[in-house]
Amino acid sequence: MTPRERRNLRNGLLFASPWILGFFGLAVYPLVMSIYYSFTEYNVVLPPVWIGLENYRELFFEDPLFWKSLYNTLYFTVFSVPLALAVSLGIALLLNRKVPGMSVFRTIFFLPSIVPLVVSSVLWLWVLNPESGLINTTLYHLFGIEGPGWIADEQCSKPSLILMSLWSVGGAVVIFLAGLADVPQTLYEVAELDGAGRWAKFRNVTLPMLTPVILFNLVMGLILAFQYFTQVYVMTGGKGTPVDSTMFYALYLYRNSFYYLRMGYASAMAWMLFAVILAATIAVLISSRRWVYYQGE
């Protein structure tokens, strides 16, 4: 190594050091330690006590709420992620048209994504209020329909949250818009020469060319949906009511760590969630070989 190379290496490391320190201190270290803690009883104040696989055994065989929370989370993910994909793609297609004032519409659709989650949760709590909320009042006064109990109703609580999650698809819309801008115009021209109509162009040009973006949004959506927490914490006061119907996995994990001081158990739960997310992501990535097309292939 020449002195110049050595100096470059040193300077490079120095400039990257905030990230390196942050990554090892705030990501790698906690990650590794949480594996260890998952085999212990740990309350953060006293030193951990090694208990082997006990946490995992309890999770699988003794804790009905673990399964319930997993079910709730899967339910939410299975419905909210595809729905959000479809809605955000639809909005992106609409926002991709060349009409005056489009940037205003784009801003309007993106705005909900920058509202802090706590604020939007409180807002939705009012919108979904069964007695005096915006939706039920409108339903009653305009159509004479008795609206459901939304978040207060055991059957409706998860669908309510799914509905609510569609409010903040702005981020995905922006990514779809970027993807749409990337579709070569020549392909549309060729399709038009072949006599393709609007639907045929969407079906055979837009959609295939967007598949890499769909894959990205799908994977990100999955990861976020599995970790769904803030909204339900705010909207149910951390209780997952009614009758555990909104006890999501991350909420139950949080309850175990901070209400019952079971950091070890919560760490085990976190690793189980990691395994589920990893499996889901791998499954999506493997399946993507069949449905994702990259330009130039």
Add this chain to the structure above:
Amino acid sequence: LTEWRLITGRVLLAAGMMAALWLLWPRRAVTPAEKQALAEGRSILTYWDRHSGHEHEARKALIEEFNRSQGHIYIRTVPIGYNALMEKILTATAGGDPPDICSLDGGMLAQLAWQGLFLPLDDIVAATPALRPDAFMGHVWPMVAFDGHVWGIPTTTDTYCLLWNKTAFRKAGLDPERPPRTLKELEAYATKLTIRSESGAIEQMGFLPWLPWDNSFMWGRLFGGRWYDPETGRCAASEDPAIRASLAWQQRFTSDPAAEEQLPYAMDVERIAAFTRGIGDYMSANNPFYSGKVAMIGEGEWQVTFIPKYAPGLDWGVAPLPQPEGVPPCGYGPTCIADVIPATSKHPEAAKAFLKWFNSPRPGGGPSPASDYNYAIHNIPCRREDALQDRFIGHPKFRVFVEQLLEHNVVTYPVTPATQFFTDQIERQRERVTFRKVTPRQALEDLDAMVNNELDRVRTLIRRRMGS
């Protein structure tokens, strides 16, 4: 010129970093009063108050009096509030920056003390005449003294009574001066006081046992039952017919889809959920009892200050909560609020000096600051002598509350290393019962299993820690 620019850039960068560091650097003193205290060489302590709003203001005024009363300790107060208190204490302690003193609920105290979070306070109890254990109401002391040590100094305690809206009584044709005295009467009154709209929505609720919050533990005890057996240290609710009866009684407030005829006071559970979701903030004029949406409610003695503050026009009365016939009257003092000193507090001796001052009579024999605090927020003082002061017992409404704790055998939450888990699970099971997911018997069997499992786990852990 380029070099000049480079130098200016570096100087600006350095200045910016210094400014950022200066802004972010943790400070020992922020307000002018704290800066002055620091200049005087005082220790600055942090007090985390479990109370917020006007209740915190009352505490703060007394702490400022302490700050003025001597020259070596300055206490800053932080209104942490009840929400997420456990998380905040835990993370602050784990992060090495706990408050020096913290007020919290008895149930939380029990759970955290077993985990080694707090300093034992035996020495100041022994050295302070006002803190003699027998000066306190009988039910209070066991909540802070267990496992051979005193872990907190109790300052306030609570109880519940039946509050009724006299205007709603008049409208319903009931005698506004005669509250229900038996459960049967309570049910009959609830029927008369419940008003539904044409569509069936609840416009005014007569009575609901789990308003303003779940009180299943209390109802079980008022029915004469026992959730927890202190002899065996186990949750034994499913074997107790009175506990089962109390859950079944709560369940009867929701209509039964399988039944042909509904009880007159039963309401559709979804309607109840919609109603309880729609009610406003507890500490505001929108509290459903203040706004007239609920006619009768089981509420605490603090309402004696809350109602004049948030609903000055409300015409209300207070009476003991009805109990089933044949059950001896029992007082209910579920918990207390106690001051604790975290084990890692940086100023334990100064914190103890404050606790001593706060709980002792003022020089010249005036009431203690703790007693004044209870008076300011209308909570029940934990010391019997304080509760008997005329300003408490002489108040016609407050008196009804205080008598519950002074005249009867008082029951409290069990002191266990898993009390929070225990009470959370009771609420969960009550919800399952009122949503008719399970029978009361099944719910209680599930409760016993879950709670005993948790108790076993925590106790095994405590034993292992002691052994190692």
